[in-house]
Amino acid sequence: MKKLFFLAVTMMAAVATSAKMSYTVEIDTVGKYLNVKLQYVASEKGQQKVELQMPIWAPGYYDVLNYPKYVTDFKATKTNGTALTWSKYRKSTWIVNMAGADTILVSYRTYANVMDVANSRIRPEGAFIAGNGTFMYEQGHKYEPVEVSYIIPDNWKYVSTGLKVEKGTKCKFIVPDFDILYDSPILFGNHFVEKFAHNGHEYEFAFDPGDDYEGSTFKKDFIAMVDAATEIMKEVPYDNYCIINMEGVGGGLEHLNSQADYSSGRFTTKSRADYIRELDFIAHEYFHLYNVKRIRPIELGPFDYSQEPFTPLLWFSEGFTSYYSAQMLRRGKIITTEELLGIYSRYIHDIEIYEGHKHMTLRQSSYDIWLDFMGDKGNHRDVAFSYYNKGSYMGLLFDAKIRTTTKNEHSLDDFMRLLYNRYYKELQRGFTEEEFWQALQEIMGTTQEATDATALLRRYVDTTDDIDYDALLNPIGIVLNHETWQLSLMEKPSKQVAKMRKALIGE
Numbered sequence: 450m451k452k453l454f455f456l457a458v459t460m461m462a463a464v465a466t467s468a469k470m471s472y473t474v475e476i477d478t479v480g481k482y483l484n485v486k487l488q489y490v491a492s493e494k495g496q497q498k499v500e501l502q503m504p505i506w507a508p509g510y511y512d513v514l515n516y517p518k519y520v521t522d523f524k525a526t527k528t529n530g531t532a533l534t535w536s537k538y539r540k541s542t543w544i545v546n547m548a549g550a551d552t553i554l555v556s557y558r559t560y561a562n563v564m565d566v567a568n569s570r571i572r573p574e575g576a577f578i579a580g581n582g583t584f585m586y587e588q589g590h591k592y593e594p595v596e597v598s599y600i601i602p603d604n605w606k607y608v609s610t611g612l613k614v615e616k617g618t619k620c621k622f623i624v625p626d627f628d629i630l631y632d633s634p635i636l637f638g639n640h641f642v643e644k645f646a647h648n649g650h651e652y653e654f655a656f657d658p659g660d661d662y663e664g665s666t667f668k669k670d671f672i673a674m675v676d677a678a679t680e681i682m683k684e685v686p687y688d689n690y691c692i693i694n695m696e697g698v699g700g701g702l703e704h705l706n707s708q709a710d711y712s713s714g715r716f717t718t719k720s721r722a723d724y725i726r727e728l729d730f731i732a733h734e735y736f737h738l739y740n741v742k743r744i745r746p747i748e749l750g751p752f753d754y755s756q757e758p759f760t761p762l763l764w765f766s767e768g769f770t771s772y773y774s775a776q777m778l779r780r781g782k783i784i785t786t787e788e789l790l791g792i793y794s795r796y797i798h799d800i801e802i803y804e805g806h807k808h809m810t811l812r813q814s815s816y817d818i819w820l821d822f823m824g825d826k827g828n829h830r831d832v833a834f835s836y837y838n839k840g841s842y843m844g845l846l847f848d849a850k851i852r853t854t855t856k857n858e859h860s861l862d863d864f865m866r867l868l869y870n871r872y873y874k875e876l877q878r879g880f881t882e883e884e885f886w887q888a889l890q891e892i893m894g895t896t897q898e899a900t901d902a903t904a905l906l907r908r909y910v911d912t913t914d915d916i917d918y919d920a921l922l923n924p925i926g927i928v929l930n931h932e933t934w935q936l937s938l939m940e941k942p943s944k945q946v947a948k949m950r951k952a953l954i955g956e
């Protein structure tokens with residue numbers, strides 16, 4: 450469905466609709482349930498059945514979450530109240546016998562008390578709503594507008610989300626399709642809110658609690674990070690962007706024009722190192738709006754919510770996003786070159802001190818993530834590793850190799866923009882693994898050296914061969930200590946090398 454990702458660009462405009470699927474969601478703050486009512490209009494006269502499906506996973510969260518397990522009290526009736534029969538198919542589909550009715554009413558409750566960015570959580574003073582575990586879709590209407598109204602306590606003041614509220618309402622939305630509905634979490638309640646405009650785009654910070662935000666440098670630093678990302682990608686593909694940041698267990702989830710995070714939620718009462726980590730975390734979720742939400746492997750959208758999407762490229766989608774989040778901090782002049790090298794050193798260290806990378810390739814660590822191989826089976830560090838860490842420093846190695854091979858004519862930024870412009874904007878789809886490597890070859894050039902450089906990087910992704918860090922990093926003036934795995938600046942580099950290094954890490 451090629452319209453999907455383009456709709457994202459214009460999603461903020463209200464869509465005039467006579468939605469076939471209209472939801473009303475009442476938030477029960479005592480029982481911690483979402484009481485969901487769906488009005489479904491038949492697609493054709495005399496329709497006999499409808500299959501309603503609830504996702505089992507959420508894009509960006511590479512784990513099966515089995516949302517249907519929270520659903521209870523499923524009922525279906527005609528508009529006059531006559532009960533309709535229904536049956537369950539596998540774990541995530543409810544089949545309702547419509548008996549020829551034009552319109553039917555479906556209701557169910559879903560338990561909402563999980564502290565996790567991909568799950569809803571209701572508290573007396575507010576609620577975080579994740580759509581995947583709230584709404585059921587119907588395959589035929591998945592890419593059509595859906596109407597959603599929430600019923601919330603009167604004393605809840607704020608509705609924070611990337612979606613635009615319908616004019617004249619407090620919390621009614623008309624959403625272009627289910628992909629966007631699932632991509633748009635909402636925080637309701639009396640949390641801290643700050644709204645501002647920057648370069649023609651609107652921003653909202655929704656922090657819970659946000660009680661130590663005043664007096665922090667967060668807004669200035671966030672704008673510097675946004676400007677740095679804009680400079681890298683040369684485009685800001687949203688009208689408005691919302692950060693939902695809640696105090697609690699760690700974890701963030703990226704969306705087309707928002708992010709939802711659980712973090713320490715602290716701004717002024719942190720050490721500098723902790724504050725930098727928080728900024729890096731928020732920058733990571735932000736840069737995802739380009740890398741994975743728009744620049745994406747072909748398996749990652751349009752989404753099949755009924756099963757896991759297997760892709761060999763998450764090391765790129767996640768790892769390069771972390772490479773760039775640290776770059777956003779450096780290019781935004783928030784951190785020093787030494788601090789930047791410190792971040793990349795940690796990624797190398799955390800891979801090299803364990804055996805796992807000798808038994809699993811980077812490609813495989815992405816493909817097999819659905820096996821939860823980093824879970825608690827005990828030997829995971831011996832036989833596996835996280836593509837986040839290795840993928841992040843692979844970003845550094847790619848950038849270094851592109852620059853040295855092309856004599857600083859090209860960089861990883863050019864590669865990212867090539868993928869963005871060709872696949873997201875022109876072809877309006879994701880790229881295959883082969884297309885990914887072909888694009889890299891294009892950026893490298895047509896010489897034998899360029900072909901060898903591309904093949905070398907691919908070998909480091911597709912095999913467990915030891916990486917020759919010195920051969921990749923020394924030509925750009927960076928040195929790696931093979932005992933501590935710390936990166937540092939080479940002393941007295943040539944003028945040419947110093948120039949490339951400055952472009953790479955700002956020194």
Ligand SMILES: [Zn+2]
Pocket residue numbers: 703733734737767770
């Ligand atoms: Zn991520």
